[in-house]
Every structure is written in structure tokens, then in C-alpha cells.
Amino acid sequence: MAADCEAWLNANPVEAQDLSDSFVSGEEDNGGSLLSNKNINNEINGNWLSSSSNSIHEARLKAKAKRRLRKNSSRDSGRGDSLSDNGDAVRGTAVAPTSPKSKLLDRKSRLGKGRGLPKKGGAGGKGVWGRSGEVYGPEEVDEKDPNYDEAQENCVYETVAPPLEEKDFEKTVSPIVQEYFEHGDTNEVAELLAELNLGPMRSEVPSLAVSLALEAKASHRELTSRLLADLCGSVLSRSDMESSFDKLLRELPDLVLDTPGAPQLVGQFIARAVSDQILSKSYIESYKGRVGCQYTRAALDRAAVLLKMTMGGLRIDNQWGAGGGQRPVMQLVKEMNLLLKEYILSGDIKEAERCLRDLEVPHFHHEFVYEAIVMVLESKGDKTFKMVLQLLKALSASSSITVDQMRRGYERVYMDIAEINIDVPRAYFILEQFVDQSFNTGVIDVKIRDLCPCRGRKRFVSEGDGGVVKLESY
Template sequence: PLFINSLRHKLSAIFACNPTEADDLSDSFASGDEDNGKSAISNKNINNEINGNWLSSSSTSIHEARLKAKAKRRLRKNSSRDSGRGDSLSDNGEIIRGTSAAPTSPKSKLLDRKSRLGKGRGLPKKGGAGGKGVWGRSGEVYEPEEVDEKDPNYDEAQENCVYETVVPPLDERVFEKTVTPIVQEYFEHGDTNEVAELLAELNLGPMRSEVPSLAVSLALEAKASHRELTSRLLADLCGSVLSRSDMENSFDKLLRELPDLVLDTPGAPQLVGQFIARAVSDQILSEGYIEGYKGRVDCEYTRAALDRAAVLLKMSMGGLRIDNQWGTGGGQRPVIQLIKEMNLLLKEYILSGDSKEAERCLRDLEVPHFHHEFVYEAIVMVLESKGEKTFKMVLQLLKSLSTSSIITVDQMRRGYERVYMDIAEINIDVPRAYFILEQFVDESFSMGIIDVKLRDLCPCRGRKRFVSEGDGGVVKLESY
């Protein structure tokens, strides 16, 4: 066999140069080897099949078959990387390259998700609508999904369903915590529309009739201006948020709870009676509301409240205005009205001499930013008065108000400075104004009402006059 193989290699070289002679020699070689015919045929069949390829001795040589097998192995090895190149194998065993472009990405980059054909503009996949946690492209509007009747989970009742936000009704514990801050903030801003909007957002349910009673109970412990705001709030809420029956049920509850309210507010029966009278006047309660309690009242506090309301309603028939029984809170009053009330307060003090009552009335006006007007009006009253009584009483009142800090140092200073600025005009009507003002300022400084700087700012009349020649040219200060 070794000799046959060596001879076969030499013959293959000769056949490659002259294929016609190769055919003749192959035939002669086959005929000369008759003794070993069977073994030669078997070896020939084995050598003709190389790497699974059946070769015919008449068409191709063993060398060409080996070249083709080697080229095919190379193609299989690089098929995954160079699949886009379009490589092919020719009949002669040569590799023919495709015309497509080579990949732009380096071969060292593994898991490279960019296109290997050099295509694309570098934009995100699916226009940015894909990826983990992405619901879709920005600005995309989804149409309502149609219900599939063939869906095994399909329910006919779903077609008539209406989905809406449901607010659970407030219970008694949550009601007070929710509504109390709303009413307290209303005492600060006084906007009834805001309160109505906030209450409309809540599901009051059966607690609807508790709103007026809660507002009134909070107003009983507050100031008179807050009670006036509460009366206005009840009038504005009736009809839009609350009904008249809710108002009546709420006032019925207030009358039943009067024994408990008296413990915190001793004047609760009179105040509740005023609220009832104001509610009847504002047409929140019916005119026969008070008459319906006749003969059915056992509590003395309830009877006192109803009697107070009946008396006020009778007085309103004679001309009393119940709609302004509480007064108006500080900054909400007109300036002219505040000035009139301060003048009335000073006149009552001059007649009674009760400084404590004057302090209480000034505090009830609730205008601490306007107390300089009170100081101004008090000093002007002293300048226009003719006796010493007003002079001394006003000094005592200002001293008391300054000591109790009802009138601050700044408000006191502004009041005196306003008098200094207007003294020239006041002197036109009151000729002794300069002289009285100097005396009043000196006494105020001696009592500790004002300081030295404010005293030195007091204007004085600088005009001096000479007497006749018989007086020896003595210069006299102006006096009256």
C-alpha cells in the first residue's frame, strides 16, 4: 500500500500537467493490477470520498478535492462573523468575496448591538417607545380599548359601568378635626366663598347639620367680630351648602347643649339668643321657630336664650337693626366709623370717669394699628376744652393705656407727632392751642407717657412782641 500511495502521488502530478495521458495511464494501471483487483477498488472508493465529498476520477483530482474541503471548512468557521459578506466557493476551490460592504464595528467588540452593515442614524430603537419600564412614545395618545366579547373574562355588566371617585362620608371624630380648622381660618380671612368650596369637597353626609352648631360654639369663645363673621357665614351657606332644615336642627342642638356651653362661656344663653334672632332676621330660620318652643322648655338656659331672641325681634320692629348687632371687626370697618366710635368712647369716659371701661371698649374695637388716632383725638379734645377736668382725665387715661400696653410706644409717638403737624391749623380755631399743648406735653413727660425726644419735638410759637416805650424795652413772652 505504501508503494501504491507514493506512485499515486507521482501520477497525480503528471495528470495535472496532461489530463489525457492521465486517463490512459489510469486505465492501464487498473488493468495491470488484476491480482489485487478487489483491494484496489476498495482503496479507490475510499480515497475518492474525502470529507464527505464523492469524487470521480474522470473530472477532478485528489488535490483539488482537498482544496475544496479546506475552503469549505474555512467558510463554516467564519460563517457566523462574515455571514453578511456573501462569500461563495467557485468550482476551482477559490473563495469569491461578495460585493456587500464590510462591517464597521471592530471584531473585538462582543455583544455590539449596532448594525454590522453600517446602516442606521444612531436613533433609539422603536423611536424611544421600547425598553424596560416604558409605556410608549412620548405624546402618544391611546384610544379606548374595545371590549372583546370572545374574551373568557368578558362580563356584560362592564359595558354599563361608570367609574368615579367616591369620598367616604365623615364620621363624628373626623368631622370635628376637619371642619374646625376651616372655620378658624375663616375668622382670619373672612371669605365665605372659600368655606363653601371647602365644604362642598367634603362628603358631610349626616354630619351636615353639625356645621352651624360647630361654628357658633367656636364663635362663643371668640371676639364679637368673629360672631359677626359667623352670622354672615351661616347666611351665605344656607341654600347653597346647607338647607333650612339643617339650620333648624343645628340650633335645636345648641339649645340642648346650653348647660354644657355655660361652663366655658357664662354668657352663652344671651349669645345664642342673639344668634337665633339674627338667623330669623336673615331668614335662615322661620319666623315661627321661637313660637314652636312655647310650653315645651324646661331648661332655664334654653328659656333665657329664647327670651333674649324674642326681645331682640320685638325691638327690631321698633327700628333696631339686628343685622349689625355684633359690630364689625377692626380692619373691616370704615375709617370714618372708627373715628366716630373713638370720639364717642372719649366722651363717655369724660362723663363716667371709668378708665377700665374705656380700656375694654378700646380693646373691643380690635384696631391696634389705629390706636394713634385715639391718641390724636384725645389730645385735640384737650386743646378744644375749656376746663382743667378734661386735661387731667385725658392724662390719666393715656397713662393707664400706656402702662397696660394697650397703646404701644410707637402708636403713642405717632399720635403726638400728628398733633405737632396739625397744630398750626388747630391754632386757627383754638388761639391758645400752642400754650395748652406745651403744658400737656410737659405733664406727659413728667408722668412717663412720652420720652425726652418726643417732648423736645413739641412746636412752640416763636413770635414775640415788644411793649410800649414806658415799659423800658422789656421783651415779654406771648401769653393769654
Template sequence: MATDCEAWLNANPVEAQDLSDSFVSGEEDNGGSLVANKNINNEINGNWLSSSSNNIHEARLKAKAKRRLRKNSSRDSGRGDSLSDNGDVVRGTTAVPTSPKSKLLDRKSRLGKGRGLPKKGGAGGKGVWGRSGEVYEPEQVDVKDPNYDEAQENCVYETVVPPLEERDFEKTVTPIVQEYFEHGDTNEVAELLAELNLGPMRSEVPSLAVSLALEAKASHRELTSRLLADLCGPVLSHSDMESSFDKLLRELPDLVLDTPGAPQLVGQFIARAVSDQILSKSYIEGYKGRVDCEYTRAALDRAAVLLKMSLGGLRIENQWGAGGGQRPIMQLIKEMNLLLKEYILSGDSKEAERCLRDLEVPHFHHEFVYEAIVMVLESKGEKTFKMVLQLLKSLCVSSIITVDQMRRGYERVYMDIAEINIDVPRAYFILEQFVDKSFSMGIIDVKIRDLCPCRGRKRFVSEGDGGVVKLESY
């Protein structure tokens, strides 16, 4: 360490001179510089020092130089001046940082072995299986391994779904059926049921679907019949279908509490199932003489009657009808016209409301309004005029026809009035009266009334008529 201090002092003579000057008091004279230099080592602050004092002074200087060297080396490690192996100062060289933090990020071996390459080929670290993109080959089983088991060599591993329990069946299958009522895709239902391990609960699917359809609309019952026909074979067997309908017949007394018409509806499902070849033709005959419940007897009688009527030309496939969104537009228009004609003959507005609701086309009610107004324009008496106004008023009050659908129906008549006027010359005049009456009864608002078109008026006096006023002929 003493040699290092001497080397540092030799490399920095000015600083060392400054350190020595800090012990000298007074100013040096240029003329007596030789005397002062000779006596500077023997006199400090006017006191003469002995040889032992000189040694103490040198030790203090070396200790102070050592402290400065430590301070500079710790603050300027890796840059500035550095010491060589011989103790000489090397200026301008950059030393490798010796901070302990750099060792934490070093992936090279510290044992001095190997070629200095990173560990594990650069894929080392905690929880690392290897470098990215590396593909491992199947590992060969070591027979000499103490954990080796000969029975595991030919094992085949596959996913096993536990069987669905009875308490979870209804909770799992009911959302699938209700979602099917919205999209109507039987393939999706078959795939979802195939993913479930139904086990002994397989025969419960048809009975659950039919019980849900009993409380739904006619279009949902039609979808249920199609679902049973498509599930029979790929997912369910004929024996599952028969056991499911047997359960429905046994549960009819409970189903009647929620759905009074359950016996007739279940009978229609049975007739449709026989027509779709889901159930055998001898299914109904197997119950003869063995039925004690009146509801079960009513359901079987209903199914037998429908099957006999099918022999005379009745198509059981259309007994439920199709949903509003699945029917052709021309068929819907035809049914609406028949509904209006039946109402004009009977005058029963409640029946007309029920029939319109059963069509299940709330998005197409503007067509009903359009056909009703056109029927008024083409009629010749006041009866149709008043009855249609009353019907539209009742439908508006009961909110069966919304304000938006009513507005669209009137606007469609306004757009086609020019073509209607070709066949009905008084169409403009009748439409104005009908719109005014509709506004006074609260069927339409002011905006729809103001949009009513008016035909251009003819001149009341012609030049060659002698000033005679023409009467309005429409």
C-alpha cells in the same frame, strides 16, 4: 495562524531581523557579510544547529510574533494598522471597534433580520411606553379575549369620597371655621365643605360654628351669622339649621361652663337667624310650654325680645357690630370721640379701656391718641387736661396702646399743630405743657418730647415802646 505570523513578519522586516539578531553573538564584519549570512541559520552562539533545531527556532519566532500581534491588536483596536482578509497589512485604516461594550448600546437587531432600524422606532427600553409625544388611540375591546366581561363596557368611573365619620368631623371642620375668622370669605368655606362628604353630619356644622364663635370676639360672631346665612341653601337646608339650633339649646348647660353669657348669645344668634330667614318665624313659638331648662328659656326669651324690638325699628343685622377692619374710618373716629366724651363725664377709666378693646382696632389706636390730645387743646379747663393724662397713662401701663401707636399719635398732633393753632391760639403753649407732663409720667420718651414743635417767640421790646417789656399773651 502560521500564515498570519508570516504575513506580519513580512510586513515588519526590521523587527524580524532584530528578533533573529538577538540570538547572534559577536559583531558582523562588512567583509565577511556573505559568509555570516549563509551560516547565521546554522550557528547560534557558536553552536551548529541541526534541521530540527531550525524548526524549533522558527516556532519560537512565530510564537513571539503571535504574542506581539495579540498585544498590539488588543491595545490599538480600531486604530493603526490592520490585517486584510488575505493576510496583508493595511496601514492607516480605521477598523470598527469590536469591544463588547459597544453591543450594549446598540439598539439594532442582532438576529440579522429587518432593515437595521432601531427597536420600537427608537422608543425601546425597559419601562418605556413609546416615543415622547406619541398619542395613543382608545383600544378596541376584543370580544374573544378570555378576560372580556360584557358588564364592564358601559361602566362609568368617578371619584367617590367616603362619608365623614363622627370622630373626624370636629377635627376636620374646626380649622375651616377658624381660618374663616381670619379671611371672612364665605365662598371658600362653602367650597371646602362641598368637597367633604358630610352625610349625616351636615347638621352639625352650624352648631360647631356657633360654639366656636361664643368663645371668640363680637366681630367673629358677626362673621358666623353671615356664614350661616350664605350656607343655607347651597350647602345646608332649613331642616339642618333647625336641628343644629335644637342641639345648641340642649347643650346650653355645658356651654355656660365655658361662656357664662352663652344663653343671651345663643338667643341673639336665634334672633339673627330668624331675621335672615334661616329659621322660620314659628321656631320660637314651637318651644312654648315644652322648656324645662332655665338656660334654654333665657335664650328663647332673649330672642323673642330682640324680634319684638325689631318691629319697633331695631336692626338685628347690626346687633353684633362689624369688625374693626371692616368698619368705615369715619365711624371709628366718631365712636372714639363718643368714648372720650363719656369718659370725661364718668371718669371711669376701666370702662373706657373695655370700650376701646371692644372696637378691635389695635392698628388704629393712634387715632384715639390724636383725638384725646386735640380734645385737651380745645378744652378750657384743667379737668380735661388731667383726666386725659390719667387715661393715657393707664392705657400705656395695660399695653392696650402700644408704644408705636402712642408715638404715631403724638407725631400726628405735631404735624397738625399749625392748623390747630388757627382755631386755638394757645395751642402751642398747651401742647408744650402736655408733652412735658406726659414725659414726666412715663407716657412718652425723650425722643418724642424733643420733637415737640415750638412757636417762634416775638420780640419782648419794640422800637417805639420806650423800652417797655411785653408780657407773654399766650
């Protein structure tokens, strides 16, 4: 349309006098020929137009053509044709047309196609990462790149962890061992150690685990022996184990300061390691004749004695004992019965308390209370009655047995008293006396005392007693 208007304007030039709004002068009135020619020019498509309407029509055409040319010139950034102030076309103007801010920031298509959405779905343009969820394929290497290297195509990139330094070894591995004492999963420890680049500090793992176990419980030492057996071969080698135990023997004078029984405990670890085939059988014999420290000699002697006992038939695979949560219930019940029988013979309350604490089953102390009361019901005489009452009083005062565990133990006896009474006819009577004495000494409270069952049968006396009702239970 703009090209048609421009061609029409070039074919029909309009002089300045056509655009003037002044009246016709006298000279023009006298020239009839000029007026007739002008009237002929004012006839368009068979319609006669006045001079003023003709000028307005041509001015509108010029303004419309000028607007279209300005719009086309703004698209090619100043290159092309434009119009000057008087309407003349100017070629090759370098001045960039101004456009509103909204036009600069608008990324919609101006071609008149589509629904007015952003180009390429919002993934196009400079500095754009692409649409969300787009997966890029492997980038091809450009052989014409100045930085191209032939060996670059065969490179394999891996994540390499730096070797663990000595100053960071203890604070990195100690939490792993301490957490293992809680869950007891050797596979998790092996995975965590495999992720670390131990490097030359690999042989320090067994010595650190044993040193932590020396200050822990017997069940933790058993877990440490199992851990060393599972790590040998997969994470640690036999040479790492031997060098680690060599370090333990050298550090025994320092370990004795914190753990007086360290030589005997280290000797048990060595014997257990030889039994589990972590250490060679000639490990102890290699130290003969070249040991000057008394603590090292004591540890090696302890290990040698245990290995000789193993040859005689004694099993050493469970020398530390298992933790309370890992033992079978029948074994715990048996050990508690042995503990009570030993206490009845010796009368040592502190030793009985220590043995109960070493079982490491605070959640199972109600079984100890149950077995103690049943022993009182089945005993003959007052000796067992008084000794068990003193033991329960001492354990309750020291909080070795909690109030909840004590209550559960008494309630279990209340529930089984009917079956116990079949074997022990006087069970109800002895239980009532024991419960009253327990309440008087402060072992139980009034609620537990009131729950004590009594024999429900009331015996009516025969006619020889005059019909008097006896309220005794027997």
C-alpha cells in the same frame, strides 16, 4: 460572498497533501507525469505558483469562508450552517454562538442603515414605556377577551370620598371655621365643605361654628351669622339649621360652664337666624309649653325680645358689630369720640380700656390718641387736661396702646397744630404744657417731646419797655 466561497470549495476539493509543507519524496520525483499534472494545477490565471504558496492561498480562502459562515450562524441563534474544526459544513447545530457583552447590550441597528441611533428612538423593546411626551389614544375593548363585559363600555368612573365619621368631624371642620375667622371669605368655606362628604354630620356644622364663636370676639360672631346665612341653601338646608339649633339649646347647660353668657348669645344667634330667614318664624313658638331648662328658656326669651324690637324699627342685621378692619374710618372716629366723652363723664379708666379693646383696631389707636389731645386743646379748664393725661398713662402702662401708636398720635397733632390754632388761639401754649406733663409721667420719651413745635414769632416790646426783648411766646 460566503456562498461563493463555499461553492468554489465544493467544486475544487483540496486534499490533505496539498496543505503539507514536507519535501517531495523520491517516488514523486520518478513520476514525471504526476509532477506535470501538479504543475498544471498550480497554474492559475496564466501564472505559475509553487506548491507552498498555493497551499497558503487555499488555507486563507478556507479561513475567510469559515469566518463568514460563523458570523451568519450567530445571527440566527445557532440555526443554519456552521463549520466544524476541520472546515466541514455542519447543518442544524443547536449550540448558540457566544458574543461579547457589548453586543448583547447594544441596541443599535446592525443592518448598516441609519446613523447608529437606538431603534425606534429608544421607545422600543420589552419593558419600555415609550418615548417621553408620547400620548396614547383610548384603548379599544376586545370583545373576544374572556373577561369582556358588555356593561363595561357604559361605565362612568368617579372619585368618591368616604363619609366623614363623627370622630373626625371636629378636627376636620374646626380648622376651616378658625381660618374663616381670619379671612372672612364665605365662598372659600363653602368650597371646602363641598369637597367633604359630610353625610349625616351635615347638621353639625352650624352648631360647631356657633360654639366656636361663643368663645371668640363679637366680630367673629358677626362673621358666623354671615356664614350661616350664606351656607343655607347651597351647602346646608333649613332642616339642617333647625336640628343644629335644637342641639345648641340642649347643650346650653354644658356651654354655660365655659361661657357664662351663652344663653343670651345663643338667643341673639336665633334671632339673627330668623331675621336672615334661616329659621322659620314659628321656630320659637314651637318651644312654648315644653321647655324645662332655665338656660333654654332664657335663650328663647332673648330671641323673642330681639324680634319684637325688630318689628318696632330696630335693625338686627348688625347686632354683633363689625370687625375693626371691616368698619369705615368715619364710624371708628365717631365711636372713639363717644368713648372719650363717656370717660370724661364717668371717669372709669377700666371701662374705657375695655371699650377701646372691643373696637379691635390696634392699628388705629393713633387716632384715639389724636382725638384725646385735640379734646384737651379745645376744652376749658383743667379737668379734661388731667383726666386725659391719666387715661393715656394707664393705657401706655398696660400696653393697650403701643409706643409706636402713641408716637404717631402725638406727631399727627404736631402736624395739624397750625390749623387747630386758628380755632383755638392758645393751642400752642396748651400743647407745650401737655407734652411736658406727658414726658414727666412717662407717656412719651424725650425724642417726642423735643419734636413739639412752638410759636416761632418773637415779640419785641415797644419803646415803653426800654427796648428789652421778651423771649416768651406770647
